[in-house]
Each structure stands twice: as structure tokens, then as C-alpha cells.
Amino acid sequence: MVPFSRICLPAVVILAVWLVSLSDSLAQRVERPALVIGNARYEAAAGPLKNPVNDARAVALALRSLGFEVTEKQDLTRDQFLQSVETFRKKLPGAEVALFYYAGHGIAVDGINYLIPIKSGFDPNAVDSVALRLRAETRLFNVEQIVADMGAVGAGCSLVILDACRNTPMARASNGIRAWGVRGGLVEMTPPAGSLIAFSADAGQVAYDGDGSNGLYTEALLQYLQTPGLTIEQVFKRTRAAVVRKSGGGQMPAEYSRLVGEDIYLAGLPPASVTPVPVASAPPSAGMPSGLEDISKWAEEGRSDVCVPALREMAVRQGPGDYAIAPLAELLEQVKDDLKKAASPSSRVVAALATCDAVLEALPECVPAENSQRASLLAKAHNRRGDALLLLGRGEEALAAFNAALPLAPDDAYILYNRGRAQAALGNLIEAKADFAAALDERFNQPGARKLARSALAELK
Numbered sequence: 001m002v003p004f005s006r007i008c009l010p011a012v013v014i015l016a017v018w019l020v021s022l023s024d025s026l027a028q029r030v031e032r033p034a035l036v037i038g039n040a041r042y043e044a045a046a047g048p049l050k051n052p053v054n055d056a057r058a059v060a061l062a063l064r065s066l067g068f069e070v071t072e073k074q075d076l077t078r079d080q081f082l083q084s085v086e087t088f089r090k091k092l093p094g095a096e097v098a099l100f101y102y103a104g105h106g107i108a109v110d111g112i113n114y115l116i117p118i119k120s121g122f123d124p125n126a127v128d129s130v131a132l133r134l135r136a137e138t139r140l141f142n143v144e145q146i147v148a149d150m151g152a153v154g155a156g157c158s159l160v161i162l163d164a165c166r167n168t169p170m171a172r173a174s175n176g177i178r179a180w181g182v183r184g185g186l187v188e189m190t191p192p193a194g195s196l197i198a199f200s201a202d203a204g205q206v207a208y209d210g211d212g213s214n215g216l217y218t219e220a221l222l223q224y225l226q227t228p229g230l231t232i233e234q235v236f237k238r239t240r241a242a243v244v245r246k247s248g249g250g251q252m253p254a255e256y257s258r259l260v261g262e263d264i265y266l267a268g269l270p271p272a273s274v275t276p277v278p279v280a281s282a283p284p285s286a287g288m289p290s291g292l293e294d295i296s297k298w299a300e301e302g303r304s305d306v307c308v309p310a311l312r313e314m315a316v317r318q319g320p321g322d323y324a325i326a327p328l329a330e331l332l333e334q335v336k337d338d339l340k341k342a343a344s345p346s347s348r349v350v351a352a353l354a355t356c357d358a359v360l361e362a363l364p365e366c367v368p369a370e371n372s373q374r375a376s377l378l379a380k381a382h383n384r385r386g387d388a389l390l391l392l393g394r395g396e397e398a399l400a401a402f403n404a405a406l407p408l409a410p411d412d413a414y415i416l417y418n419r420g421r422a423q424a425a426l427g428n429l430i431e432a433k434a435d436f437a438a439a440l441d442e443r444f445n446q447p448g449a450r451k452l453a454r455s456a457l458a459e460l461k
Contacts, residue, residue: 032099033091034068035084036060039104039118041075046116047168052103055163055218059101062225066266068099078117081141089149097264098155100146103218106164107140108187109133111447114140115164143189151192157264159232162186163200163217165207188448193258198236200243202254203445208247217243217253231263237300237333241326249325249373292323299327302334304355308362315366324366325373328359332377335384342391349391356385379409386418395425413439413449420456433460 038056040049053074060072069091073084092098105116110133116122122139124132136142143162150158165186188203200217201207208216220242224235233255240253295314298307308331311324335352342349359381367374386401402419409415420435439453 030069030091031096032063032066032068033088033095034060034063034070034099034101035073035088036063036070036101037073037076037081037084037104039075039102039116041118042105042116042168043119045122046105046120049104049166051213051215051218052163054213055103055215056101058214058222059103059161059218059225062222063099063101065226068097075118077119078139078141081115081117085141085146085149089153092150092153092155095155097157097159097266098150099159099161100150101161101163103163103215105166105168106143106162106186107168108445109136109140111187112136113143113162113186113189115143115162116140116168143186147189147191147195147197151195156194156261157232157259158191158195160191160195160197161221162198163207163215165199165201165205166215167206187445188254189256190448191256191258194260196232196236196255196257196259199254199256200251202252205251207251216246216251220246226267228267229265229269230267231265232259233257233263234300235266237330240333241296241300241330244326244329244373245323248322249329249367249371252329252373292327295327296330299330299334302331302338302355304331304358307331308358311366312362315362320366320368322368322371324362325371325377328363328366328377329373329380331355331359332380332384335388339384339387339391345392349388353385353388353392356381356388360385375408379405379412379415382408383412383415383418386422390418390422390425395422398422399426411444413441413444413446413453417449417453417456420453424456424460429460433457436460 036056036059038052038054040052042048056072056074060070063070071084071088073080076084088100102115107114107116110129112133114136117140120139122135143160147158147160150160186199186203189197191197200215212219214222217239220239221235223242224230224238227235230238236253236255240255243251243253292314295307295310298310307327311327315321315324332355335355338348338352342352360378363374363378363381367377382401382405386398386405389395389398389401399419399422402415402422405412405415406419416435416439420432420439423429423432423435436453436457440450440457444450
């Protein structure tokens with residue numbers, strides 16, 4: 001007869017191995033993992049930066065105070081970059097919130113976003129697009145890699161924050177002009193479900209490195225990241241408003257979001273006795289006009305009915321000023337979000353149209369004619385007005401709105417695409433095809449618009 005202990009020994013060994021493995025797995029699980037990278041000590045070819053290491057240290061400190069397990073890295077080569085990301089990836093499964101933050105140089109190559117490591121050796125003077133893309137893939141870090149990793153491993157919420165639009169000589173060829181397919185600033189991205197990607201400057205724009213110890217974007221982000229009672233989306237909205245205000249409209253942060261589920265408060269809910277922090281608050285000494293705090297809050301809430309009249313009254317009292325840019329831009333962001341959710345005529349679409357009309361009336365009165373952001377905001381207002389009119393079945397008016405928008409923003413492929421939609425809705429198929437084809441031009445830094453236009457052209461064939 002075989003002893004009982006001999007029969008059970010293999011099972012005992014298997015059970016022990018399984019328990020050890022389970023223990024290791026539980027020990028490695030992190031509720032809030034974060035990887036924070038700051039690259040500043042670049043060679044001359046990329047251009048050294050002053051603030052990214054300071055930015056990374058400040059963000060890492062803030063995240064630790066919010067319960068994140070932070071891996072903080074500085075001045076990474078490409079191999080070190082890849083190793084850090086691989087180690088970070090192992091901490092992602094089962095995380096409540098996973099966060100990747102990068103400060104440093106970033107460029108778009110042939111419609112793909114790349115972060116620039118230290119001593120990359122990347123040369124934009126490739127002989128053709130294939131060689132250029134190959135150099136980018138082998139010497140830089142493709143942002144899609146971290147986005148895909150974070151989206152694939154089951155974290156409840158993934159945040160990618162890129163303060164990476166700073167000006168770099170690598171976006172220019174040796175003759176001083178822009179290299180083929182290489183752009184300073186990043187191109188827009190579509191995140192996977194459950195993710196948000198934040199840019200320190202809108203697609204195609206360049207961010208300011210900042211005059212103080214932090215970059216302009218990160219300095220504003222740190223103001224709101226640790227504020228109790230703010231959802232993730234509110235943190236970025238308020239950061240955007242602050243950056244637009246401080247830059248005089250010269251820098252407009254952008255987020256690309258597909259967050260799902262319940263709201264997440266990184267710093268927790270506010271105590272019941274604490275009054276919520278107003279939007280883009282600043283002391284009077286910073287030059288903020290009296291009443292702008294309330295106006296900014298109304299803009300974030302989409303309250304154009306009170307926000308716009310208050311701005312116009314302020315302009316009457318003290319004249320037009322850069323103070324109006326952030327609230328009006330925020331109202332148009334709210335319109336954009338509302339129209340994305342609409343598929344047919346509704347009260348929400350009617351309200352969006354009314355907001356666009358109000359902004360178009362207020363802009364000439366409230367924003368100085370010499371401000372560089374004025375034309376862009378006017379174009380966005382006309383463009384989104386056209387979107388609303390299309391949803392309401394008013395094709396002729398929509399076409400007129402897109403025609404008004406295009407001269408103000410001739411490099412915006414989305415306006416061409418939208419005008420093509422209006423032409424198609426009116427039965428002008430030749431004109432529609434021409435607009436969709438024009439939106440496919442590689443000179444536009446908007447791969448999302450090209451994708452939409454390509455699909456629209458296929459449907460018309």
C-alpha cells in the first residue's frame with residue numbers, strides 16, 4: 001500500500017507553489033501606479049530644456065501625496081526609456097488609476113507622435129518617408145506604445161499626460177526649414193476606452209517651457225491636481241483655462257478622452273464644510289479682472305446665458321482683453337462635447353447653437369483684434385455652429401457657417417470635411433467629393449480628419 005503522504009506530496013508542492021505565486025501577484029498589484037519622466041539634458045541637435053526635470057519632480061511629489069506609487073526617471077536614453085516602460089507595464093493589471101507623465105521634447109513624424117530620448121541620434125534629414133519613419137521608430141519612443149500598453153492590461157482608468165510640445169530643432173531640416181513629415185508639436189490621438197490623453201498644447205502647437213522653475217502647463221496642472229472635489233475631467237479643464245489665461249491665448253492645452261464609468265476624484269471628495277475652489281482662481285495682484293472667477297466657473301458649466309453677458313458687460317467697463325479668451329474657449333469646448341453626444345435634433349443641439357451664436361456676438365467686443373487667438377476662436381465658433389445646424393437639418397445655413405470658418409482657419413481639415421458633409425446633405429456631390437479630397441492633403445496635421453474624409457469619400461463612390 002502506498003503511504004498517504006507520498007500520494008499527497010505532489011499536491012502539497014503544487015499548492016505551495018500556487019500560494020507563493022498568488023502572494024507575489026498580490027504584492028505586485030498597485031492601485032495607483034505612475035511613471036513620471038523628465039528629459040532636459042538634450043544634446044544640441046534636440047535643444048536642451050530648462051524645466052522638465054523640475055516638472056517631473058514636482059508632479060511625482062504631488063502624485064505621491066495622492067496615493068500613487070511613483071517611479072520617477074530623469075534624462076533617459078531610448079534603451080532606458082523602453083526598460084522603464086516595460087517595468088511600469090507589469091504594475092498595471094488591476095490598477096484603479098494608472099498614470100504616465102512625460103515632460104521634454106516630442107515631435108510628430110508622418111502623423112505619429114514620438115517622445116525624444118536623450119542622445120537619440122535622430123536625424124530628420126531622411127531621404128524619403130520610409131527612411132524617416134524607420135529612424136523615428138528605432139531612435140525615438142512611439143507614444144502609441146504606452147497608450148496601447150495602458151489600455152490593454154485592464155487598468156480601470158488610464159491617464160497619459162504629455163508636456164511634450166516644446167520647440168526643438170529636430171522639427172527642422174538642416175537647411176532651416178521644416179523637415180518632410182516632421183512637425184513641432186504633436187498630432188491628435190484617439191485613446192482606447194477608459195483612457196484620457198492630455199497635451200500641454202493643442203495639436204500642432206508648441207508649448208512654452210516657462211519662465212519660472214516649471215513649464216507653463218505643469219505649473220497650472222499642479223494647482224488643481226491635488227484639489228479635493230475635482231473630477232479628472234475638471235482638473236484638466238481648469239488647467240486649460242489657467243494656461244490660456246497666463247499665455248494670453250498663445251497656448252491651448254487639449255485632451256482626448258474616452259473615460260467611462262463613475263467619476264474619479266484623484267484628491268478625494270471635498271469636506272462638506274469646504275467651499276469648492278473657483279475655476280482658474282488668481283489673486284487680484286495677478287491682474288485678473290474683478291468677477292472673472294465667476295465667469296470662468298459659468299463657462300466650465302456651459303452657462304453661456306450668464307457667462308457671455310457678464311463678459312460683454314466687463315468689456316464695456318474696461319475694454320476688450322485677453323481675459324475673455326479662456327471663458328469663450330471653454331464654452332466652445334462644452335459645445336464640442338455636447339455635439340459629439342448628439343446624433344439627431346434635440347434641445348442639447350439647440351442650446352449648442354445658441355452658445356455659438358452668443359460667442360460669435362461677444363468675440364469682436366471682448367477679444368482685442370490683435371490677439372492671435374481671435375481668428376481661431378471665431379473659426380471654431382462658426383465650425384461648431386455649422387455642426388449644430390447640420391444636426392438640425394438646416395443644410396444651407398450650415399454650409400454658410402463652414403464657408404465663414406474656413407478663411408479664418410485655412411489649415412483646419414475638419415472644416416473642409418464638415419463643409420463636405422454639408423454639400424453632401426444638400427445633394428452637391430461633386431463639391432462634397434472635392435472637399436473630402438482636399439481634407440486628405442498631408443499638409444494638414446490632423447490624421448483624424450483625414451480618416452473621416454477618406455471614409456466619407458468611400459461612401460460617395
